[in-house]
Amino acid sequence: MITKRIIPCLDVKDGRVVKGVNFRWLSDVNSPVELAKFYSDNGADELVFYDITASSDGRKIFTDVLRETARNVFIPLTVGGGISGVEDFERVLSCGADKVSVNTGAINNPSLIPEAAKLYGSQCVVISADVKRVGGEFRVFARGGRDDTGIEAIEWIKRCVGNGAGEVVLNSIDTDGVKQGFDIEMLRAVCDAVNVPVVASGGAGCIEDFITLFNEVPKVDAGLAASIFHFGEVAIRDLKLKMRDEGIAVRV
């Protein structure tokens, strides 16, 4: 039986892992390569590397870090951040990424997802959506959660999947950084709308939040979190043992 995936997310800036709380404050925690290796050794099913560098120098450091990680870590790696064209897909795939997640890039360039899916296959194209409630609807936000695009989120995600995205990462801005649990309502709406894997992101504060996630939204495939793993508040091994005890299919 296929297992639910637990995915630590590493936000990388200038070669270091940082984590934003509600996307605003950043604090330096660890070396990406060492942290990735630690997570892989301790039961992470997959890793997300998110490049939050703006400069081209920073981008070079990021690909160096990515390459070094892929040399040492043998679980799937998803890379996101600053992906605006198929040349960015090529850049990170050649450094060992398995999947590439697009967010603002897909909003600015509607042909990015279909082009990338055609070149590299749907299995490596991930639509990552930052979504927030605005006036009673789910709204897609761009540029790291700063800009309201005015686009309704569920239709947008369906369209991205229809265009070739093979996986959805749903990050709820409303629950991100709050540590009161995943956004169950928003995740249900997305899981009902698409038939590709959906990764839940934003809001995990404790082990129980993951149990609630997988019990309340059985169609969700994975749970993603950052700071609670980086700061040792939740150990992945403990989380997975608890999931197993609760009857959730998990790789232990």
Add this chain to the structure above:
Amino acid sequence: MIAIVNYGVGNLFSLESSFNAIGQNVLITSNPYDLENAERIILPGVGAFGDAAEKLFSSGLAQPLIAQAQKGKPILGICLGMQLLFTKSYEFGEFNGLNLIQGAVKPISNVITHNLKIPQMGWNSLYFTNPSPIYSRTPNGSYVYFVHSYSAFCDEKFITATTDYGAALTASVQKGNIFGVQFHPEKSGSIGLDILRSFCEVKA
């Protein structure tokens, strides 16, 4: 030396890294002579079957690969590389494969329960159905990483492991010196590296 066949499909960085991690020298090559000189050969692949088969046949590497297989050299096909070992595929049409193992590649949607997602993407367990030397270090039930929408259908005698995704899908095959795995050993953590290690010990 291990030759990884480079016919212009997919990225080979992780695969190369995984062999380096177990102390093996690899050569990523599109030169038929390298296949002849190699101790063993890896056939990788991602994407669609038809496109990959076309590239493999037009690269001039298919015939040398078949020749090496017939000489008894250990060959491992990974993911789409495994599917290419078969007679044909019905992915977006009907395409011929290498026919090193007799069977066909068909959509998993034909056999799995309809509420499951396609592709199967994630970690699932291996259930051994016939002994294979590539599993000399691997306990039954071990988790490996899969990404696929198509699966090989063939005589049970070739199937060495299945995985349960609404049906018992082919996870790996073997016919003599020819091996194939549907999952990604280079992305399956220490379990995957052990499988590659064991493949590297298979005698020609």
